[in-house]
Amino acid sequence: MMKSLMKSILITGAASGIGAATVKKLASKNISFTLTTKSNEKGLQLIAEQAKKKGARVNTLCGDLSNKIFLETLVNLARNDTGNIDQFVANAGYANKQKFGEFSNDEINQSIQTMAISFSSIINLCLEDFKKSNNARIITISSFVNKNIGLNDNIFPTTAAAKGALEALTKTLAYQLAKYDVTVNSISPGYTKKDGSHSALSSEEWTKIISKIPLSRLAKPEDIANLVAFLLSNQAAYITGQVIKIDGGLSLV
Numbered sequence: 388m389m390k391s392l393m394k395s396i397l398i399t400g401a402a403s404g405i406g407a408a409t410v411k412k413l414a415s416k417n418i419s420f421t422l423t424t425k426s427n428e429k430g431l432q433l434i435a436e437q438a439k440k441k442g443a444r445v446n447t448l449c450g451d452l453s454n455k456i457f458l459e460t461l462v463n464l465a466r467n468d469t470g471n472i473d474q475f476v477a478n479a480g481y482a483n484k485q486k487f488g489e490f491s492n493d494e495i496n497q498s499i500q501t502m503a504i505s506f507s508s509i510i511n512l513c514l515e516d517f518k519k520s521n522n523a524r525i526i527t528i529s530s531f532v533n534k535n536i537g538l539n540d541n542i543f544p545t546t547a548a549a550k551g552a553l554e555a556l557t558k559t560l561a562y563q564l565a566k567y568d569v570t571v572n573s574i575s576p577g578y579t580k581k582d583g584s585h586s587a588l589s590s591e592e593w594t595k596i597i598s599k600i601p602l603s604r605l606a607k608p609e610d611i612a613n614l615v616a617f618l619l620s621n622q623a624a625y626i627t628g629q630v631i632k633i634d635g636g637l638s639l640v
Contacts (some may be wrong), residue, residue, distance in 0.1 A: 393444070394522060395419045395469040396619075397461070397513075399452065399505070400478035402430035403582040405528055408608035409476055409615045410434050416442030421465035421472075423448050425479075430582075444468050452479055452505035453497075462512045472516040474619055477506045477553070478528045483545045495545040502549035507556055523569040524619045527557045528611070531577050531634055538637075539596050554630050561628035570627040572618050577634025579606040601636030 394417060400406040402424035410420060411434070420443055424431045428449045435445040446464050450457040465472045480502045485494065506527060517523040531538075533547035533554070554573050561571035578596055597605060614633055617623055632638050 393417050393419050393469050394473045395421070395465055395471060396474045396476065397421045397423075397465045397472055397509070398476045398478060399423050399509075400480060400528075401434060402427035403434075404478075405576070405579065405608045405611045405615075406476070406478040407434045407582070408612035409478070410438050412609070412612040412616045413619070414438035414441035414443040419444040419446075419468035421446045421448070421461065421467075423450065423452075423461055425449065425451060452508075453500045455508070458505070458508050458512060462509065465513075466516070471519055472513045473520040473522055474524045474526075475509065475513070475517075476526045476528070476615060476619075477509070479505060480528065480530070480549070481546070482530075482532070482543055484541055484543050485545065486542060487544060490545050495548060498545040498549040499552055502546075503552035503556060506553060510556075510560060517564060517569045518567045520569075522621065523564075523567070524623075525557075525560065525564075525569065525571040526615055526618055527553050527571075527573045528615075529554050529557075529573045529575045529630060531575055531632070531637060534575065534632075535577075535637060538640075539592060539599065541592070557630070558628050565627060568624075570618070570624065572623075572626060572628070573630045574611060574614055574618070575630050575632045575634070576611050577606055577632070577637040579608060579611065582608070599637075599640055600634075601639055604635065606633065606635060 401422035431447050435447050438445050530550045532543040533551040557573040
C-alpha cells in the first residue's frame with residue numbers, strides 16, 4: 388500500500404542550484420527521489436540527506452548523461468521503490484559564453500548532448516511509465532539565453548542552441564502525451580544566483596546585469612523551485628506545452 392501512494396520523481400542536475408532547491412521544496416514522506424549529477428557527488432549526497440530528514444526516499448547516482456548504459460541504469464534505479472516513474476525534472480545544463488570562432492564542433496555537440504539529447508533519451512526509456520502514471524508531469528529547465536540575445540553584450544551560442552532544442556522537444560512531447568493526461572512544460576529562468584563561486588560571468592558583469600533587471604536582483608534557486616513544484620502539482624493539471632519565463636522582468640527590457 389505504501390508503495391502505491393508514493394510518487395517517483397527523477398531529477399537531473401540535482402546536486403546544486405535549481406535542482407537542489409527543487410528537492411528541498413518537494414521532499415516529503417510520500418516522495419521517492421532519484422537524483423543525479425555528473426561529478427558533484429558531495430553536493431548530491433548533502434541534498435539527499437536533507438531530503439531523507441524530511442521523510443523522502445532517495446536514490447542517487449553520479450554519471451554522464453551521454454552514456455547509454457548510465458541512462459538505462461538511472462531509469463531502472465528510479466523505478467526501484469514504486470515500479471514506475473511519475474515525474475521528471477530535466478535540469479542538467481551549464482552556461483558557455485564562447486562566441487563564434489571560439490567554440491569547437493565538439494563543444495556545441497556536448498552542449499546539445501547534455502541538455503537536449505539526454506532529455507529525449509530518458510523520455511524514450513520511460514515513455515510508458517508516464518502513460519501509466521496517474522500524476523505524470525515532465526518539466527524541462529531552459530534559459531533566457533536563447534531569447535534575450537546580447538544582453539550586456541553577452542551571447543551564449545552553444546547553450547542557446549541546446550536550450551532552443553530542449554524547448555522544441557518539450558512542446559512536441561507535450562502534444563504527443565496530451566491524450567494520456569501527461570503535462571509537459573518548460574521553465575525559462577533569468578539570471579539565477581549560484582550556490583558557489585563558479586560562474587561564466589565576472590562580478591563586474593553581474594553588477595551591470597542586476598542594474599538592468601526590473602526587480603533589481605538575481606533569481607534565487609528557490610524562486611524557480613516554487614514554480615517547478617506548482618507545475619508538478621494537480622493545481623497545474625491544465626497547463627501543458629508552455630515555456631514559462633521567470634526572470635524578474637528581464638524579458639521586458
